[in-house]
Amino acid sequence: MTVGLSNLKHLVVLMMENRSFDHMLGGLSLVMENGQKKYPGVNGLTGNEWNPDTNNSPVKVNPNAKFQSQLDPDPDHHFPGVDLQIFNGAPQGAGRERSMKGFVKDYFTQTNNVNKSHNIMSYFTPDKVPVLSTLATQFALFNGWFSSIPGPTICNRAFAHYGTSFGQVGMDIFDILAPIMSSYERMLAAGKTAKIYYYDQQSSTMEIVNLLKNQPQIFATYDQFISDCAANTLPQYSFIEPCYNDHEGPGGGEILASDQHPDHNVQEGEKFIASIYNAIHGNPAVWDSTALLVVYDEHGGIYDHVAPPDCTPDDYQAKATATNTGAPFNFDYLGVRVPAILISPYIAKGTIVPGTEAGAGARIFEHASIPATVTNFFLNGDAKRTKREAAASTFLDILGNEARQDNDLPFFTLGGH
Numbered sequence: 001m002t003v004g005l006s007n008l009k010h011l012v013v014l015m016m017e018n019r020s021f022d023h024m025l026g027g028l029s030l031v032m033e034n035g036q037k038k039y040p041g042v043n044g045l046t047g048n049e050w051n052p053d054t055n056n057s058p059v060k061v062n063p064n065a066k067f068q069s070q071l072d073p074d075p076d077h078h079f080p081g082v083d084l085q086i087f088n089g090a091p092q093g094a095g096r097e098r099s100m101k102g103f104v105k106d107y108f109t110q111t112n113n114v115n116k117s118h119n120i121m122s123y124f125t126p127d128k129v130p131v132l133s134t135l136a137t138q139f140a141l142f143n144g145w146f147s148s149i150p151g152p153t154i155c156n157r158a159f160a161h162y163g164t165s166f167g168q169v170g171m172d173i174f175d176i177l178a179p180i181m182s183s184y185e186r187m188l189a190a191g192k193t194a195k196i197y198y199y200d201q202q203s204s205t206m207e208i209v210n211l212l213k214n215q216p217q218i219f220a221t222y223d224q225f226i227s228d229c230a231a232n233t234l235p236q237y238s239f240i241e242p243c244y245n246d247h248e249g250p251g252g253g254e255i256l257a258s259d260q261h262p263d264h265n266v267q268e269g270e271k272f273i274a275s276i277y278n279a280i281h282g283n284p285a286v287w288d289s290t291a292l293l294v295v296y297d298e299h300g301g302i303y304d305h306v307a308p309p310d311c312t313p314d315d316y317q318a319k320a321t322a323t324n325t326g327a328p329f330n331f332d333y334l335g336v337r338v339p340a341i342l343i344s345p346y347i348a349k350g351t352i353v354p355g356t357e358a359g360a361g362a363r364i365f366e367h368a369s370i371p372a373t374v375t376n377f378f379l380n381g382d383a384k385r386t387k388r389e390a391a392a393s394t395f396l397d398i399l400g401n402e403a404r405q406d407n408d409l410p411f412f413t414l415g416g417h
Contacts, residue, residue: 004346013239024123051121053108059117059118061123066122081301086150088102120303124266139342140341146336150334167316194237197222197239225240234290262300295367299338315386346402
C-alpha cells in the first residue's frame with residue numbers, strides 16, 4: 001500500500017451537472033507554451049472536430065462558450081436524443097458507428113434554429129474556467145471517465161450510489177425495495193460513516209428516494225460539510241451536491257444555482273468547486289487524509305469527440321425501460337465522456353490517467369467506479385454488488401508515496417457560497 005493510501009481516511013465525491021469533457025476541459029489540449037503543447041497528454045480538442053447541421057453544413061468546435069444564456073433551451077440529454085448524438089441517426093442494428101456526429105442535429109430539435117443549434121459545439125478556453133482547469137492540471141485528470149448511461153441525471157446518479165440504475169435509462173425513480181444497498185447503507189451496516197451533503201432545504205437532495213430511508217444518518221447540509229472540514233470530523237465517505245436552483249437565502253439575499261446545469265451560471269459552479277477544495281485544503285489534518293473526486297453526472301447533450309466504449313452489461317438489462325429508439329438498450333456501452341479529476345496531496349502535478357486514446361493501456365471509468373472504490377477501500381470489497389460494479393475500475397491506486405508541499409498547491413480566492 002502506498003503512503004498516500006495508508007494515510008487516507010476520507011473520500012469525498014463532488015458531482016456536478018450536465019457538462020461534457022470537451023466543453024469544459026477540451027481546450028487544455030490547445031494551450032501552447034514555447035511552441036509546444038503545454039498539456040500534451042490531455043485527450044481534448046484539436047480545433048478541427050465538427051458535426052453536420054440540419055443543412056448538412058459542417059460546424060466546427062468553437063471556443064466561444066458562455067457562462068450563461070448560450071444553452072437555453074436546455075440541450076436534450078434523454079436517451080433518444082443521446083442516441084442521435086452518438087450514432088447520428090444510423091439505423092438500429094449491428095455495426096452502428098458511434099460517430100459522435102449528431103450533436104448539432106439533436107440540438108436543432110430543441111431550438112428549431114439552425115444558427116443556435118451550432119452552440120452545442122462550443123467549449124471553454126482554460127482561462128474561462130480557472131478553477132476546474134487548475135485542478136485538472138495540478139492533480140489527476142481522467143481522459144476516460146464516462147457517464148454510466150447515455151441518458152439523463154437520475155439513472156446516472158443511481159450508478160454513483162448503487163452501481164446500477166436497476167434497469168432505468170430515464171428519470172423514473174425506481175422501486176424503494178431495491179435489492180442492492182447504496183454505498184452509504186453498506187458503510188453504515190459495517191459500522192463505518194457516510195453522508196450526502198446537500199446544499200440547503202430550498203435546494204435539497206435530488207437523489208433517489210430509496211436513500212431517504214436513512215435520514216438523518218445519511219444527510220447533512222453544505223454548511224455542515226464546511227464545519228466538518230474545519231473540525232476534522234468528516235465521515236469516511238462523503239458525497240456532495242451543489243445548489244440546484246436559484247432561490248432566496250437567509251435575510252432575503254439571492255442564492256444562485258451552482259450545479260452548472262445549463263442554463264445556470266458556470267462561474268457559480270466554479271466558486272462552489274473552489275469552496276469544497278478550499279475547505280479540505282484549509283485544514284492540514286483533513287487535507288493530508290482526504291481524496292476529493294470532482295466529476296459530472298452526465299454530458300448534458302453537449303459535444304464530446306470520444307466515442308463511448310463497451311462495458312460489462314448490467315444485471316438489470318432485461319428490465320430496461322422503453323428507449324423510444326426502435327430498439328432496447330442492453331446496458332453494454334457507456335454514456336458520453338465527462339470531466340473527472342482526483343485531488344490529493346499524494347498525486348503528482350500533471351497526472352493524466354489514460355483513456356481510450358491509449359489503446360490497450362486504456363483505463364476506463366464510469367460512475368459505478370464510485371461505489372466500487374468505496375466498497376473496495378473501506379469494506380474490503382465485502383458487499384453484494386452487480387456485475388457492472390464488480391467490473392468497474394477503482395481509482396485510489398492513483399495516489400502515490402510522496403506528499404506535495406503546500407507551496408506547490410493551489411488555493412483559490414474566489415470565495416465560497
